[in-house]
Amino acid sequence: MDRKQSLNTRIVIVFALMTALVAGFFAIGIVATVHVVERKLTILSLGGNLHRLLLLESPEQWRHRPEKSELFFAQDGRADLNLAPSLSALPEGFQEVLFEGQPYSAMTRVVDGRRYVLLRDQVSLKQRERLLFSVVAVGFVLSILLAVLLGWLLAKRVMAPVIRLARQVHHRDQLLALAPPLAPDYANDEVGELATSFDQTLGRLRAALGREKMFTSDVSHELRTPLMVLASSCELLFENPSLDARSQAQVGRIARASDEMCQLVDTFLMLAHTESRTSHLGTSASLKEVADALADIWGKLIRDKGLAFIYNAEHDSGVRYNLTFLQSVMGNLLRNAWHYTDQGFIRLSLLEHGFVVEDSGIGIPEEKRNAMFQPFVRGDEQRGEGLGLGLSLVQRICGHQHWRVDLDSRAPNGCRFSVDLAPPGGPDQPFPG
Template sequence: MIAKQPLARRIVIAFTLTTLVVSGAFALSIVAVVHFIEEQLVSEALSREMDTVLSEDLPRGQPPKLDASTRFFASHLPRYALPEGLAALDEGFTELVRGDEAYYVYVRDIAGERYVLVEDQHEFEARENVLFNVVLAGFLLSVVGAWGLGWLMAQRVMAPVTRLAQQVRHRDQLHPLAPPLALQYPDDEVGHLAAAFDSTLGQLRQTLERERLFTSDVSHELRTPLMVILGACELLDQAELPAPARQKTVRVQRAAQEMHELVQTFLLLARARPETSALGGNATLARVAQEQVERWAPLLREKGLHFECVEEGHDSGLYNLTLLGTVMSNLLRNALHYTESGVVRLVLGHGGFRVEDSGPGIPLEQQERMFQPFVRGCEARGEGLGLGLSLVKRICAHQGWTVSVQQLPPQGSCFQVVLGSDPA
């Protein structure tokens, strides 16, 4: 459990536990030493008093000269009759506890006779309790002080690490001109960590730049042949062609148009650096939906599917036409591929839209994976590579939108896109 705690808290816990163990051991050693010294000193004192009583007081017929807290007993002297509870004690020093009372007892046997000195521990116990309370207070104060000192040390130790983490998380670190982090820290463990981050971030910047240049170059180079294909399709559309040839021309034109839109999307994403904000636009959700309905409704109905576009709420936001069109187009294409019969619905609402179908649906355990590149459903159809939903996820992440999928009863899927407020 401690390993899962934040590092600063682990430092405080470790510091406090160390102090707890050391202070506890020190306090216990004090208690043990006090008890040992108590036994030795009291035993020696009672032994000397017993010698005095036996060698001086009793031979002279005088009562033992003892203080008020000490009493003398002898087994053969009626005046100092020995209580029954003391007769069974072993010879030597003993501590006797009876209820709330505690006594020091010293027993000496001489010629079959037993002599006993009993001293009340009340005063000594009072002083001992004061000492133990002081030790306990010192122990508790040391633990509290260790916690406070550990917290201060943790804050000071973690300050450069926290600062480094904030700098690494900042989006400006992916900028090619971002200053090195290692120069801002001394040559210690944190400085070495900053140098490692510099190396990794440098490699990441190079990789992102190569990807951006590749995507931009490929997309740019594809625009010219695509425009040639689209121009040729327009010329063929104006010519007198047989019905089969015209159908093929329409398919080529539609495929070229889709590729042209994808190229535009890739160009926009490639030119938008990670540190830039969402791309704005001037297209409403209704306008984008109308264009996609005109494009996909014939294909859906041609497959025998019932298609409908429903407006449940009005959305007045302005969005990027190319990016929003690509998102909606990919979701409708996905519904077309995976729905063999039934209905496909495009539902527009305030702040977003959703695409519903009556296809086989997506199991709950696979729903998150469907947005990963090259991942296709269990009943994959067509010649797709599993990049459509991945592109949708990437566009939504860049624009600040969210896309999710859920199962529809009794079967089917619902892809919902929640649109943020794009800058106009």
């Protein structure tokens, strides 16, 4: 699996790898060059010393140790110069050998059928090579560390305008119509072109959001008039004594649907003003006040369906919330439970800063649970009512009000929706009592 890394890290890694490649190439070149030069010098030095020994007038002037680090051997010479068996088979010229367990450089000459060998121990040579390797290794490591440091400083400097641009784009104020353009703050380079592209995209996004808000406001406003006509007509029909029980039930159903539509219109109007933050100017109510009102409405409908309605209102903090939003969230959850529960119970429980709606309905499959708050997603596609927008609206309101809604399954069947209302003092949150 590919690992996701920041651009800063990538620049530092590339800088370090490039430096490692170059430094490694030069380190290998230095070591190889020094090794070749040392070998050439050793060949010249040993060859010259052996030639001078052979130019001496008599074998009595030969010494077994011409110099401190050298050993001289001569075939058919003096007893102290006789060739050791391991040296008698050496070919003529230069080679590296082991003599008595120690490494030596050897120069061999054959003159008049006699073999002469001059050895030089490699102790000082190995010491110089180890010192060279140490210096090269330390230099390589230091170059890598320096490359990482320089790469970090360079990446920080290079990425500074990109990071600043990302923060500006991420800031939600950039979606406002009065937000200043981004491009003038940057040079005429790749980052400037990116800022220009963001300005163009943000402009189109602002226009689209403006059209959406205007459309939502206009449609919601225009719906008020027919809904008021429906509500007043239902009231007049209720006062008609000639209506039978079935007709009154149908009128009651129309009246409830009209009330729900009015509530949705108010909710959409408030959500349309999210950016201007005018939603907190609406009517406020406590959690228990909203729950009591909805319990009266939905309790009767739930019992009429043959279900048990349990209402636990022991906890009430007295904190006041936006009436329209709280009614919409709680009402949609109760409606959802009523719609998908055919037997058993529906329970509404108040908490100190929230509430829970539980049911013994058909439940929600595990594979659909994460998608239930998306628009047009329904728990049971076989049921003909509803468009799958209720839970989506609940999620949208909770996100707007900084509330939290969670969905869990109940054993053996059913759902549990819990809504956690943020504590007092947060933005767009509880109203002061």
